[in-house]
Amino acid sequence: MNIKQLNLSGIKGVIFDLDGTLVESSLDFTKMRIDVGCPQDQDILTYVDAIACNETKANAHNAILQHELDDAQNAKWLPIGKAMVEKVQAHNLPMAIVTRNCRQATAIKVANNNIPIDYVLTREDAPAKPDPTALLMVANTWQLQPEDCLYVGDFIYDQQAAENAGMKWFLV
Structure with missing residues (x-):
């Protein structure tokens, strides 16, 4: 370009x-999806928002947050x-x-x-x-x-x- x-x-x-x-960005969306149990062909944020159990949803959000914070340090x-x-x-x-x-x-x-x-x-x-x-x-x-x-x-x-x-x- x-x-x-x-x-x-x-x-x-x-x-x-x-x-x-x-x-x-070095975000590894494949690993991120595995960490939260999201199928590879689904949007990860939509998947996490649809999790019914509040504790599971909070854990998934925290996993995504950690991936993003780790990536942010080196961007x-x-x-x-x-x-x-x-x-x-x-x-x-x-x-x-x-x-x-x-x-x-x-x-x-x-x-x-x-x-x-x-x-x-x-x-x-x-x-x-x-x-x-x-x-x-x-x-x-x-x-x-x-x-x-x-x-x-x-x-x-x-x-x-x-x-x-x-x-x-x-x-x-």
């Missing part, structure tokens, strides 16, 4: 995914992520991060890499992608129409969330 492909014409605000878009800027943020800064556009990560791991990744984005929504703030709620919350806060925003991510959930919100999208 070339940074020149990131077209900002007509864009009034840019929202980024975090893992795999701005920073590297580094992706060169393309840094270049995209710098390009958006050069265009003087507002930026936000919407991630499926927990707030604690996200804060570590943002702080450790000095990512210059203050507006961050995690799965504690809104339903996880591909649900468009978090993206629409950002557009609403910026007082922009969804179609004036660009969502940049690296996974099918990012594309689906943007489409569900009526936003332009760009996959890296």
Whole structure:
């Protein structure tokens, strides 16, 4: 992917995914699913939310949290992520991060890499992608129409969330 492909014409605000878009992630979703008993073909957050037993659900959430916190300590800027943020800064556009990560791991990744984005929504703030709620919350806060925003991510959930919100999208 070339940074020149990131077209900002007509864009009034840019929202980024975090893992795999701005920073590297070494999260092992196969191991994470095994740890919580989630079938490999299911979304792990949806699976855990559907667990009926509160103790089992809490243990699963804690297992996911530990994986995310371990990953957060080592997450580094992706060169393309840094270049995209710098390009958006050069265009003087507002930026936000919407991630499926927990707030604690996200804060570590943002702080450790000095990512210059203050507006961050995690799965504690809104339903996880591909649900468009978090993206629409950002557009609403910026007082922009969804179609004036660009969502940049690296996974099918990012594309689906943007489409569900009526936003332009760009996959890296």
